[in-house]
Amino acid sequence: MVNEQVDDGFRPLIRVRDLENRFGSHVVHQELDLDLERGEILGVVGGSGSGKSVLLRSIVGLLRPSAGRIEVFGEDLQQLSASARSRVERRFGVLFQRGALFTSLTLAENVALPLIEHAGLPRSEAEALARLKLALAGLPGKAATQYPAELSGGMIKRAALARALALDPEVLFLDEPTAGLDPIGAAAFDRLLMTLRDALSLSVFLITHDLDTLYTACDRVAVLAQRRVLVAGPLESVAATDEAWIHDYFHGPRGRAAENAARTA
Numbered sequence: 331m332v333n334e335q336v337d338d339g340f341r342p343l344i345r346v347r348d349l350e351n352r353f354g355s356h357v358v359h360q361e362l363d364l365d366l367e368r369g370e371i372l373g374v375v376g377g378s379g380s381g382k383s384v385l386l387r388s389i390v391g392l393l394r395p396s397a398g399r400i401e402v403f404g405e406d407l408q409q410l411s412a413s414a415r416s417r418v419e420r421r422f423g424v425l426f427q428r429g430a431l432f433t434s435l436t437l438a439e440n441v442a443l444p445l446i447e448h449a450g451l452p453r454s455e456a457e458a459l460a461r462l463k464l465a466l467a468g469l470p471g472k473a474a475t476q477y478p479a480e481l482s483g484g485m486i487k488r489a490a491l492a493r494a495l496a497l498d499p500e501v502l503f504l505d506e507p508t509a510g511l512d513p514i515g516a517a518a519f520d521r522l523l524m525t526l527r528d529a530l531s532l533s534v535f536l537i538t539h540d541l542d543t544l545y546t547a548c549d550r551v552a553v554l555a556q557r558r559v560l561v562a563g564p565l566e567s568v569a570a571t572d573e574a575w576i577h578d579y580f581h582g583p584r585g586r587a588a589e590n591a592a593r594t595a
């Protein structure tokens with residue numbers, strides 16, 4: 331694997347080595363290595379079914395890998411006790427592919443839930459803090475009392491982001507956050523992500539099929555193919571890799587359009 335890392339003298343925040351994930355005889359990952367550096371937005375791309383979401387679930391502790399090592403903040407997740415692991419996992423914020431908000435709760439109640447359940451805050455304080463998180467995610471004040479069904483797709487994504495930020499995470503995991511958004515909404519979400527990364531010193535693991543996001547928001551890109559991370563590095567060097575899927579992805583009509591848009595921006 332080619333893994334051009336940011337040489338800032340620190341260990342990577344997340345270090346995945348020799349990861350294997352299999353479901354029965356279906357091997358999804360084998361000998362997969364990946365680093366997430368502190369403060370970076372890492373774009374994770376790959377064909378449908380290449381194992382991007384499975385990788386995310388392995389790192390955040392929702393799926394036990396078949397083999398390999400996942401170090402987070404310098405600690406090997408498999409070696410930790412359940413309570414130590416849950417302390418590590420509390421430092422993660424996750425936005426899943428379909429947002430996964432509770433439809434029977436208002437946005438403030440949705441965002442307050444982790445604050446009540448995991449931080450033990452009383453409801454009134456949790457909901458006050460939830461309103462701040464919703465504002466941080468760019469939602470107007472009145473959104474706090476609205477239900478998910480009353481909102482546009484873009485607002486739902488922002489609310490899910492607010493919930494992912496509820497416990498002040500250090501690392502944010504996003505699974506296709508701009509899927510289903512119109513190009514203007516997607517570009518606004520990309521800008522919000524960069525602003526939050528800078529303001530909150532976040533590190534971001536971002537699964538995306540959105541080429542514009544890769545060009546505008548990501549510091550590095552990792553390509554999943556052939557059960558592993560085939561290449562990881564700055565976008566220009568990844569796009570120049572001589573491999574059929576990578577070539578078609580970055581140099582097809584959509585890839586060229588995204589590159590031109592980024593150049594003229």
Ligand SMILES: Nc1ncnc2c1ncn2[C@@H]1O[C@H](COP(=O)(O)OP(=O)(O)OP(=O)(O)O)[C@@H](O)[C@H]1O
Nearest residue numbers: 353356358376377378379380381382383384385537
């Ligand atoms: N719980 C599971 N049981 C069995 N197979 C699974 C399970 N979860 C994922 N898989 C399989 O693992 C493979 C990788 O799935 P994954 O969802 O990670 O792909 P992906 O790269 O995120 O795809 P997409 O871009 O379409 O979202 C798929 O073949 C999927 O069917």
